[in-house]
Amino acid sequence: MIRGWPVATVGTERGARRRRGGRRAGVLVAALLAAGLAAGCTSGGSGDDGRGSPQESPTATGPDGRPLPPVLAVKIDNAPEARPQTGLDEADVVYVEQVEGGLSRLMAVYATQLPESVGPVRSARESDLELLRQFDQPLLAFSGAQSKLLPLIDRAPLTPVEPGSKDDAFTRDSARAAPHNLYVRPHRLLDDPPGEAALTTGFRHGPAPAGGTPEDEVSVRFPAARFTFTWSDADRAWKVSMDGAPATDGDGDRLTASTVVVQDVTVRRSGFRDFLGNNTPYTETVGSGKATVLRDGRTYPAAWDRATAEDGTSFTTRDGEPLNFASGPVWVVLASGD
Template sequence: MSDLSTVRDRSRTREARRGSTTGALLAAAIAATLLAGCTWTGTDSDDGKGQGDGRRDDRISAPPMGSVLAVKIDNVSPARPQTGLDAADIVYAEQVEGGLSRLMAVYATRFPEAVGPVRSARESDLELLRQFDEPTLAFSGAQGKLLPLIDRAPLHAKTPEDADDAYFRSDEKPAPHNLYLRPGELMDSAPGADALTTGFRHGPAPSGGTPEDSRTVRYPAARFTFTWSDDSRRWQVSMDGRPTVTTDDVRVAPATVVVQYVKIRESRFHDYLGNNTPYTETVGSGRAEVLRDGRVFEAGWERKTATDGTDFTTTGGEPMNFAEGQVWVVYAADRS
């Protein structure tokens, strides 16, 4: 089975030879390596024991052209470094059981060769993804009581049981933190920026704002820190006190960071230890902080219905522009 060390080593070589006539041949070699001998070896769930996973027969069968790809990504320490996180157009960070965090990476403009580690879905994901037109959700599984809701959701749910050729296990991390997705095996091509129906606007920064070198968002058992880099004009990400660097040695650094204050309540679901699964409400309105260009801007947010994107406005009521590039949205509990 091909593993991430092969992907990483060859990716570094390709970067060194970028612009040469051998670049295309090297990319093809990487793709061939990923395809060779990588098959799905079993079910996966949040406890790593296969609990709650099940095959579903009534899913939408094939992702349509124009569908974004959303991937649930593990974010505990044994899962790091992650793969393909830097290629996402949007990264959503949410609180899960035990005060830990999990990521949802959304891909529309380009697909990386591999993404992961892939983990399980949550009820909140279904509401969040309604803003996209029949999105494809790649995840490792879900508890049994949540599966009927996923079945009825207007999305293309793709677990290893649905698309085993698109998933592989790496031997560099222990299960369940070693499941990876090859997006190119799941979907023909990236749909393009028009598929990002989030309501986000890009353009010049508004006037005002407060200079900001670093901003930290804390969950009960996790934290995100975004540090401004004048050199790269990006916010360098650190998680739980460690720089976020992919398996390709790329520092993850979005152009815009949104700290969106939302209601986080208990859901009807629990994990296998009995911990309640938090539900993050992304429909409604509230306050936000938008970090871009080394400044923080106070903002408001509104999402009227689940099928709408989220509108962000300045304190003066004008549309809030984001910087061009990757966007991170970190959902923080609104305690007001």
């Protein structure tokens, strides 16, 4: 149980070693303690991320004022060998992030529904910790991380879920080659989805603003990846393509988004490298900048602002008015503004 809600218990040998080493800060969630895994820091608590900043997260509550169960975030492989992915069509929010070599990975967030399977699951990055601070003690499903990053994950206000932390939560697809064949089963982690109120992203939904520019297709380029969003009047959604090919789910159905955000961010070098020695980019999601919002077959110039890591991100029009998103899945492409 997390804050009185049914959440599958999680425990790892690595979590036990963390406690013995005395490196955990914050309050232990009762069910995770019983299962043998220390939680990073409950909402409203504080710690340290190795850079002196507080480790806090917002508290999501339902209409009755009760704390909500956490959202589930899954780090998803986006190499060509990993496609088509599973479970992306049921995500409430999909973040597109740059990784080593100019390639991309995805972070899918689930609050209103839980797929049977999500993946392929891959490793976490330092940027993920800042991105996820906007949620209340989220579950983060991932497969490994650099050894120097693990202490930061330990101290982050989230619950890490890795292979081995829950015996039946992860499975391998024998028809695919490793490492592109690991999947997580969300129902083994959460009994029920937490609901829309747990999406403390700062996004607003409602009628489209005035103006906008009619647009049939918008492409965003990373150094070694490309995403294209094509408007479909029939579907009332943006069809997703990756590297020039239609993006589909495991059943062959096209992936779509009701709203697409191309968010100009700073992508800088981090203090981490992959096993080949390539520097891992760090995507800064706290701050402010320009963005382009796609909805209803139109594009809208916008400004984004996220004052602290605990805040969601607000989007406003050129006139400073809140910019509403369309109801449905949101894709956020975190693109370098350089």
